[in-house]
Amino acid sequence: MILRARSHGGRETTSPVIPRAMGSMEPNVAALERRVRGCLCDFGFEVSPLKVGWYNAVLQPSFHLQYSEDTLAFIVLSTPSMFDRAFKPFVDKQLLKKINDPVDQCVSYHLSLVKESLPNQRVDIIYDYEILPNRKPKFLAQTAAHVAGAAYYYQRKDVRCDPWGEKKIYGVCIHPRYGGWFAIRGLLIFPDVQVPFLEQVAPVDCVASEEKRIELLEKFNFHWRDWSYRDIIEVKERYSEEQKAYFGAPPAERFKLLEVQGVVQRTGTWRVPCMLLVICATVLHCLVPRP
Numbered sequence: 001m002i003l004r005a006r007s008h009g010g011r012e013t014t015s016p017v018i019p020r021a022m023g024s025m026e027p028n029v030a031a032l033e034r035r036v037r038g039c040l041c042d043f044g045f046e047v048s049p050l051k052v053g054w055y056n057a058v059l060q061p062s063f064h065l066q067y068s069e070d071t072l073a074f075i076v077l078s079t080p081s082m083f084d085r086a087f088k089p090f091v092d093k094q095l096l097k098k099i100n101d102p103v104d105q106c107v108s109y110h111l112s113l114v115k116e117s118l119p120n121q122r123v124d125i126i127y128d129y130e131i132l133p134n135r136k137p138k139f140l141a142q143t144a145a146h147v148a149g150a151a152y153y154y155q156r157k158d159v160r161c162d163p164w165g166e167k168k169i170y171g172v173c174i175h176p177r178y179g180g181w182f183a184i185r186g187l188l189i190f191p192d193v194q195v196p197f198l199e200q201v202a203p204v205d206c207v208a209s210e211e212k213r214i215e216l217l218e219k220f221n222f223h224w225r226d227w228s229y230r231d232i233i234e235v236k237e238r239y240s241e242e243q244k245a246y247f248g249a250p251p252a253e254r255f256k257l258l259e260v261q262g263v264v265q266r267t268g269t270w271r272v273p274c275m276l277l278v279i280c281a282t283v284l285h286c287l288v289p290r291p
């Protein structure tokens, strides 16, 4: 099994680590992990392994995933480059269905390819937007990212002198490399693969001071539309202006953005000016206060 070794600055390296209790399926698990990474990393996704038991251990039973505790799973994040490496080619090549969110369709396409590339393996996929009949999310993406060591989940209880009184304060994950410029897209679960030997890696605590944590939670809860919480640490990569315009647009208008792009592609040289026009219009739209 390849486990991640982290430097203090959060940079990630891969190095072979001898597991504490190597099981007979060990080489298969390493191959599985290579396959999952091989399918996703070139497209701007990042994957981190976890055991279902780590996730269930911090949650109340109503949120538990119904698998045995040594079951292998991978949390899948989209990084800023997913937009250019996966989403734009997907829109160029595929027939988008108008019913679902285009990015969700793209993510689902790529995660389904992982499943197809492992025909002899049972793979369950849970997406971040899926909900149970009781309206609870099927999995808590931030908790999964934290226990997998992918991104630190900062919650209200991580602040000692809490200034918010009765207000509801949502927590937020921060990635050591991308700050808040990423999303948690899904969980790949391998019900037949047990990894008792997998070692847990702690997430990098990149927002360590009390003041910064308060600033982060303030920004995420009360100013998330201005993107500022995403820059709470110095980042290596962030969303491009084009990507911000796309994600900043109300979901109904995102299709329009893509339609314009499609039309313009057919008329060749007009593509760039027209895209810029749409981006400017969207940015202006977002700046105009809504009732």
Ligand code: B12
Binding pocket: 058, 059, 060, 063, 127, 128, 129, 130, 137, 138, 139, 140, 141, 142, 143, 144, 146, 147, 153, 155, 170, 171, 172, 173, 174, 180, 182, 183, 184, 185, 220, 221, 222, 223, 224
């Ligand atoms: C419902 C939802 C919302 C709701 C409610 C938010 C909430 N957190 O409850 C609303 C609509 C308000 C919302 C808004 C936003 N959201 Co939202 N949302 C979700 C969603 C679908 C589910 C969250 C949820 O219901 N959690 C349930 C509560 C109870 O969980 P919890 O507070 O974490 O509590 C658990 C932990 O504390 C855990 N626990 C206990 N002890 C310990 C100890 C440790 C160590 C750990 C790790 C855990 C742990 O136990 C608790 C449960 O028992 C998630 C995706 C997902 N599937 O998880 C995205 C998600 C949280 N949202 C996200 C974002 C970005 C946003 C917005 C900025 C809008 C946007 N998409 O751009 C805004 C920002 C918030 C705001 N100011 O409004 C991102 C956050 C990314 C990040 N970096 O953290 C997520 C993960 C989606 C994604 N695909 O990336 N969201």
